[in-house]
Amino acid sequence: MTVSTEVGTRLAAFAEAVGPxxxxxxxxxxxxxxxxxxxxxxxxxxxxxxxxxDYQPQEMTIRVGAGTTVADLNQVLADAGxxxxxxxxxxxxxxxxxxxxxxIDLLGRGRVRDAALQIDYISAEGRVVxxxxxxxxxxxxxxxxxxxxGSLGTLGLFGEVILRTxxxxxxxxxxxxERAEPLPVFEALLxxxxxxxxxxxxxxxxxxxxxxxxxxSRALEALASFREVEGPPPLPPHRWSVxxxxxLRAATLPGQGERFVAAIGVGLLFADCPQPARxxxxxxxxxxxxxxxxxxxxxxxxxxxxP
Amino acid sequence: xxxxxxxELRRALPATQVRGSRIRRRRGSDAGRSRVRTDSAERAxxxxxxxxxxxxxxxxxxxxETAAEVQAIVRIxxxxxxxxxxxxxxxGLAGGAIPLGAPIVIALTRMNRILEVDTINRVAWxxxxxxxxxxxxxxxxxGYHFAPDPSSQQVCTIGGNLANNSGGPHCLAYGVTDTHIxxxxxxxxxGDIVMLGGLDPEPDGxxxxxxxxxxxxxxxxxxxxxxxxxxxxxxxxxxxxSFGHVADAANTVSAVIAAGIVPAAMEVxxxxxxxxxxxxxxxGYPIDAAAVLLAExxxxxxxxxxxxxxxxxxxxxxxxxxxxxxxxxxxxxxxWKGRKTAFGAIAQIKPxxxxxxxxxxxxxxxxxxxxxxxxxxxxxxxxxxxxxxxxGNLHPLLxxxxxxxxxxxxxxxxxAEIVRASLAAGGVLSGEHGIGVEKQAYxxxxxxxxxxxxxxxLRQSFDPHCRSNPGKVIPMGHSCADIQALRRVPTGVWx
Numbered sequence: 020m021t022v023s024t025e026v027g028t029r030l031a032a033f034a035e036a037v038g039p040x041x042x043x044x045x046x047x048x049x050x051x052x053x054x055x056x057x058x059x060x061x062x063x064x065x066x067x068x069x070x071x072x073d074y075q076p077q078e079m080t081i082r083v084g085a086g087t088t089v090a091d092l093n094q095v096l097a098d099a100g101x102x103x104x105x106x107x108x109x110x111x112x113x114x115x116x117x118x119x120x121x122x123i124d125l126l127g128r129g130r131v132r133d134a135a136l137q138i139d140y141i142s143a144e145g146r147v148v149x150x151x152x153x154x155x156x157x158x159x160x161x162x163x164x165x166x167x168x169g170s171l172g173t174l175g176l177f178g179e180v181i182l183r184t185x186x187x188x189x190x191x192x193x194x195x196x197e198r199a200e201p202l203p204v205f206e207a208l209l210x211x212x213x214x215x216x217x218x219x220x221x222x223x224x225x226x227x228x229x230x231x232x233x234x235x236s237r238a239l240e241a242l243a244s245f246r247e248v249e250g251p252p253p254l255p256p257h258r259w260s261v262x263x264x265x266x267l268r269a270a271t272l273p274g275q276g277e278r279f280v281a282a283i284g285v286g287l288l289f290a291d292c293p294q295p296a297r298x299x300x301x302x303x304x305x306x307x308x309x310x311x312x313x314x315x316x317x318x319x320x321x322x323x324x325x326p
Numbered sequence: 327x328x329x330x331x332x333x334e335l336r337r338a339l340p341a342t343q344v345r346g347s348r349i350r351r352r353r354g355s356d357a358g359r360s361r362v363r364t365d366s367a368e369r370a371x372x373x374x375x376x377x378x379x380x381x382x383x384x385x386x387x388x389x390x391e392t393a394a395e396v397q398a399i400v401r402i403x404x405x406x407x408x409x410x411x412x413x414x415x416x417x418g419l420a421g422g423a424i425p426l427g428a429p430i431v432i433a434l435t436r437m438n439r440i441l442e443v444d445t446i447n448r449v450a451w452x453x454x455x456x457x458x459x460x461x462x463x464x465x466x467x468x469g470y471h472f473a474p475d476p477s478s479q480q481v482c483t484i485g486g487n488l489a490n491n492s493g494g495p496h497c498l499a500y501g502v503t504d505t506h507i508x509x510x511x512x513x514x515x516x517g518d519i520v521m522l523g524g525l526d527p528e529p530d531g532x533x534x535x536x537x538x539x540x541x542x543x544x545x546x547x548x549x550x551x552x553x554x555x556x557x558x559x560x561x562x563x564x565x566x567x568s569f570g571h572v573a574d575a576a577n578t579v580s581a582v583i584a585a586g587i588v589p590a591a592m593e594v595x596x597x598x599x600x601x602x603x604x605x606x607x608x609x610g611y612p613i614d615a616a617a618v619l620l621a622e623x624x625x626x627x628x629x630x631x632x633x634x635x636x637x638x639x640x641x642x643x644x645x646x647x648x649x650x651x652x653x654x655x656x657x658x659x660x661x662w663k664g665r666k667t668a669f670g671a672i673a674q675i676k677p678x679x680x681x682x683x684x685x686x687x688x689x690x691x692x693x694x695x696x697x698x699x700x701x702x703x704x705x706x707x708x709x710x711x712x713x714x715x716x717x718g719n720l721h722p723l724l725x726x727x728x729x730x731x732x733x734x735x736x737x738x739x740x741x742a743e744i745v746r747a748s749l750a751a752g753g754v755l756s757g758e759h760g761i762g763v764e765k766q767a768y769x770x771x772x773x774x775x776x777x778x779x780x781x782x783x784l785r786q787s788f789d790p791h792c793r794s795n796p797g798k799v800i801p802m803g804h805s806c807a808d809i810q811a812l813r814r815v816p817t818g819v820w821x
Contacts, residue, residue: 075689076584078689119528149777152754154686154687154718156493156717156757157754160769160772160778160800161540162537166534166536186586209559210557227626228632230626230628235626260526261526287528299530302519303534306520306788310534326531
């Protein structure tokens with residue numbers, strides 16, 4: 020997977036493909052294509068560079084083309100005993116960052132927004148711009164990668180990114196109890212990777228040293244009848260973002276439908292029905308609109324989409 | 327004009343009231359005292375921060391107690407075309423809080439209440455003037471702490487941590503401040519009050535919360551902050567490894583990470599600083615070692631023991647002459663006290679120091695450290711190294727006596743070479759101190775014109791007229807509006 024070409028060459032070629040004029044969007048795996056609105060008709064579609072550019076496991080960083088699939092990225096990381104925060108849902112690295120949605124086990128894996136150390140993107144002017152820096156710790160200048168993650172490509176089109184990686188845990192174990200109280204389960208554990216609750220049953224993902232996973236498994240046995248399972252339950256189709264407190268009382272939230280799975284301690288909720296629109300903070304909206312206007316005055320990047 | 331400004335500010339901030347608190351009453355009391363100070367002594371105090379940089383000129387100094395008062399000050403400043411500079415404890419080392427252009431200084435130290443601890447949402451709402459260590463001490467009996475722990479944590483504020491996206495030894499495993507700020511109420515430079523982020527994991531819209539963190543006071547003023555609560559680990563092991571060579575300590579750090587272990591902290595001190603620290607705190611640091619590595623692992627008992635054993639083995643394989651495990655909480659606390667007071671300890675040697683802050687890839691630590699010693703020698707300066715080795719975050723301390731003619735020039739020249747050596751090794755300008763005025767001139771060496779132009783666009787999204795902490799972070803050539811804000815100063819009035 021490692022690509023040997025010069026770092027700048029592929030970015031320059033991508034910048035040329037994006038060009039300085041006309042509506043343009045990057046197409047990745049199309050797994051979240053309609054999120055925030057599909058690109059308007061007549062938008063030119065381009066693809067981002069593909070492949071691992073540089074991987075230094077001991078630095079806990081990897082530089083990849085944004086067009087690389089998350090599956091390919093994960094394979095390279097797994098071969099070196101590492102992983103990262105990006106969820107594998109059949110899409111690309113650039114897509115996962117542009118969408119910014121977390122995996123259900125974000126308590127173990129980390130948040131997507133914290134994974135992007137550096138983003139090299141193509142600006143609305145067709146120029147290569149670097150946000151952030153290559154090291155795991157960096158406060159040189161403003162926190163521009165944070166504005167980019169979750170922006171749906173409306174501020175810049177991602178070409179290459181440097182991601183923070185982490186050691187993969189020695190042991191991963193999913194446990195399931197048909198009936199359990201989710202809060203005592205969550206509070207009994209030091210750092211569970213996930214605690215899921217569907218109103219009756221609880222699923223727990225434990226990970227780390229085997230001895231620790233064993234100890235936490237034993238602690239859970241005191242709370243309910245847990246048994247080991249393959250993985251999480253199937254998730255209902257619609258993703259909600261609520262407070263952890265609301266996730267605990269998910270059954271009483273209006274409009275979520277018959278079935279739900281809530282990520283306890285996090286606030287992600289998967290439900291039968293879409294989340295009702297949430298009131299926007301108008302002053303925040305003004306800042307976001309000004310940012311869009313400053314970064315993309317002609318609204319040529321992913322027109323029709325709004326994060 | 328000036329009298330009018332003062333009058334308006336005084337009307338907005340009537341003399342001190344004694345406030346109640348839901349959880350914690352603010353400390354100290356100076357009831358009846360004006361909260362708008364214009365006397366030269368008070369303003370002179372706030373001309374500087376903890377950096378070596380001088381040249382600040384403070385305008386009126388305001389001590390608001392509520393977001394509404396901060397908002398009123400910002401609106402008055404706007405009406406008078408004056409810049410504002412927010413200020414916490416003034417512990418910044420990059421000159422970020424220095425008032426340039428006689429701005430209205432908004433000192434947030436009176437907004438120091440812990441408003442709410444919400445364990446269900448794993449969050450504490452605090453005002454920006456809450457001191458970092460006070461918060462963790464308050465949370466500890468509840469089983470939680472605030473993970474970022476800068477060395478200045480006994481005095482620095484959460485608002486300052488947010489503005490600088492501060493780090494600290496334990497950010498290796500837990501992440502820097504950004505990771506631990508969930509939401510923040512902000513008074514924008516326009517005077518509007520906005521909530522950025524939220525208690526839910528994926529708020530709608532752009533991540534303006536993330537963009538705001540690390541803004542160094544140029545994007546607005548945080549008036550209420552939701553910080554993430556981190557559960558206290560049941561088991562902790564603190565190891566002290568001694569080495570005959572600094573490079574061995576640095577290479578051990580790389581090897582630990584390569585072995586798949588991410589300790590809570592990995593800190594290296596060279597012999598010079600170790601001696602100074604040991605004379606200061608008597609923690610039992612070995613003064614004959616060329617370098618020591620302080621490594622800490624946290625978590626559940628079983629895994630912690632495995633990691634501690636493995637770190638010891640890796641250290642020995644890389645030349646550690648001694649591996650010591652802190653035998654008690656007291657010994658552990660003493661070792662950390664030594665590490666965190668290292669900068670105070672050097673006062674025994676010379677009266678002044680300049681603390682640098684760059685990051686290099688871990689694999690380049692030994693190589694860049696060798697360059698740091700060579701650079702200091704060439705400039706006839708004493709250098710000590712104490713740093714967050716796990717993050718590759720170097721902190722060379724150049725030690726000097728400011729009364730010596732010409733020494734500050736040599737300090738700055740050596741500093742510039744250290745910064746450039748770090749960049750040449752694939753590193754970055756700052757790991758946790760920020761840019762402020764200190765590293766503005768170097769920004770062009772890490773970033774292209776296009777990169778800086780886009781950082782300035784982010785700035786202008788929050789502050790179109792560049793009136794919040796003007797003259798910081800972005801080099802002047804890329805931030806024309808700052809020049810206008812600075813020129814608008816009524817010269818001579820506040821000098």
